[in-house]
Amino acid sequence: MSMSSGRFDGKTVVVTGGSAGIGLQTARDLHAEGAFVHILGRSADKLASAKESLGGDSRVLVHRCDVSEEALVKKTFEVIEASSGKVYGLVNNAAINPSRNDILHTEYRDWSDTLDVNLTGAFNCSRAAARQMLELGRGSIVNIASVGGINAFRTRTAYNVSKFGLIGLTQSMAIDYAEMNIRVNAVCPGYARTELTAPLFEKMGKEKFEALVSAHAMRRLGRPEEISRAILFLLSEDASFITGVALPVDGGYLLKG
Structure with a gap:
């Protein structure tokens, strides 16, 4: 397959948690715009499926990597x-949400696992990428936070804290590396329908689901491609004067919160 013409022609971009959902859509859109896309994930089967869904192109490489493991992240980068040159772009999308509880009902293991993946994982990957970006002389990182990192969701203690922390990491790196031509921003998605979330919405029942939809000013849920477009914008030179921003992409969910 010949290289497509786009904003990321020949650039190496890493997407963590890129084998499904918003991550896979982002990888697909980056590939369409000419990037060498590296997808990180924990499941070999899902990674293989992701590569196949992108046509098995040589510009798409998959890596089995637990982002919470510092040594493994270092080796992977x-x-x-x-394989394709120094990293220009990083999308920290890997996340888990095993506990839907308040603090008194959150198991310590769930707390620890959530922070390990959602926050420490982004820390590990950002460190590894930033080293290469400094040598490259430029770079862009987009952290996938959440509207729950701006206004906390009820009974999502561990998840909320991980996303608040991710926005803090975004701002810390943005101020530290702005003069080195490395931009760091965050996208804060609202509720979006993906193959991962669709079963959860179905379990809610009609009444609760309709209430969730009505909580959005636009009266609908997001689509993966709508989140991806915001990610690619911030990642690209179209956003060359933007850093340290946490951008809600939520159909007006926060307006009604």
Whole structure:
């Protein structure tokens, strides 16, 4: 397949948690715009399926990597650099949400696992990417936070804290590396319908689901491609004067919260 013409022609971009949902859509859109896309995930089967869904192109590489493991992340980014060059872009999308409880009912293991993946994972990948970006002389990182990192969801203690922390990491890196031509921003999605969330919405029942939809000013849920477009904008040179921003992409959910 010949390289497409786009904003990311020849650039190496890493997407964590990129084997499904918003991450996979982002990888697909980056590939369409000419990037060498590296997808990180924990499931070999899902990674293989993701690569196949993108046509098995040589510009799409998949890596089995638990982002919470610092040494493994470091090694993976070394492999990435050797295969397609220094990293220009990073999308920290990997996340879990195992506990839907208040603090008294949140198991310590769930708390620890959530922070390990959602926050420490982004820390590990950002460190590995930033080293290459400094050598490259430019770079862009987009962290996938959540509207729950701006206004907390009820009974989502661990998840909320991880996303508040991710916005803090975004702002910290943005101020530290702005003069080095590295931009760091966050996208804060609202509720979007993906293959991962659709079963959850179905379990809610009609009444609760309709209430959720009505909580959005636009009276609908988001689509993965709508989130991806915001990610690619911030990642690209179209956003060359934007850093440290946490951008809600939520159909007006926060307006009604």
